[in-house]
Amino acid sequence: MKMDKWIFALVGLAGLAGGLLVCGGSAASSEVCLKIAVVDLGRVVAESAVCQAKAVKFKKTIEADISKLDGKMKEVKALEAEIAMLDPDSTAAAEKRRLIAEKRATASAESSLLKMETQEKYAAAMVEVYRNIMSAVDKCREREGVDIVLRRTTFGFGSAPATKVIRQLAASATLSCKKSMDITDKVIALIDKAAEQTKEKK
Numbered sequence: 001m002k003m004d005k006w007i008f009a010l011v012g013l014a015g016l017a018g019g020l021l022v023c024g025g026s027a028a029s030s031e032v033c034l035k036i037a038v039v040d041l042g043r044v045v046a047e048s049a050v051c052q053a054k055a056v057k058f059k060k061t062i063e064a065d066i067s068k069l070d071g072k073m074k075e076v077k078a079l080e081a082e083i084a085m086l087d088p089d090s091t092a093a094a095e096k097r098r099l100i101a102e103k104r105a106t107a108s109a110e111s112s113l114l115k116m117e118t119q120e121k122y123a124a125a126m127v128e129v130y131r132n133i134m135s136a137v138d139k140c141r142e143r144e145g146v147d148i149v150l151r152r153t154t155f156g157f158g159s160a161p162a163t164k165v166i167r168q169l170a171a172s173a174t175l176s177c178k179k180s181m182d183i184t185d186k187v188i189a190l191i192d193k194a195a196e197q198t199k200e201k202k
Contacts, residue, residue, distance in 0.1 A: 038152040038174045040184045044133050048188045050195040051129050058125045065114050072107045136190040140183050150174045
């Protein structure tokens with residue numbers, strides 16, 4: 001393998017394995033050095049005060065929507081209780097059954113709509129969260145003099161469902177690395193500090 005190809009192969013392997021510093025060169029070329037760091041995005045989302053505040057806000061919005069839907073289902077149950085006290089063949093019972101079918105259909109349609117709206121709200125919330133995270137990652141990379149930032153994942157062996165662990169493994173660009181390479185704590189601190197400064201300006 002030629003020397004220049006060896007350099008690129010080494011850089012690629014280091015990216016997969018999470019090497020901290022990659023250097024290679026030949027007599028005819030200048031030395032190539034790359035400083036690599038890793039960030040655990042899962043930890044950032046879970047531990048950043050800003051990200052958690054957004055998660056709480058999102059949860060309250062969804063709970064309010066679900067509460068409205070629960071109210072409609074209570075109306076259906078109330079009608080069912082009334083039917084139990086009526087003659088099943090009476091006109092009143094038939095009317096109650098019609099109302100129940102109508103309310104069930106309405107609740108079902110609203111439930112489907114709520115599901116779609118929830119997905120859209122979640123996607124919008126996560127886009128905002130990750131926009132803040134990526135901004136902090138870029139700033140941290142510049143401060144630390146890092147050339148490449150790779151994603152790492154904290155694997156939940158023994159505590160998470162097998163399918164989730166498999167997804168985590170597939171999504172992680174780094175399976176193992178030195179602790180000194182991990183700048184997750186610095187990214188979290190940067191995100192929360194930026195949020196505090198924004199509050200003070202307001």
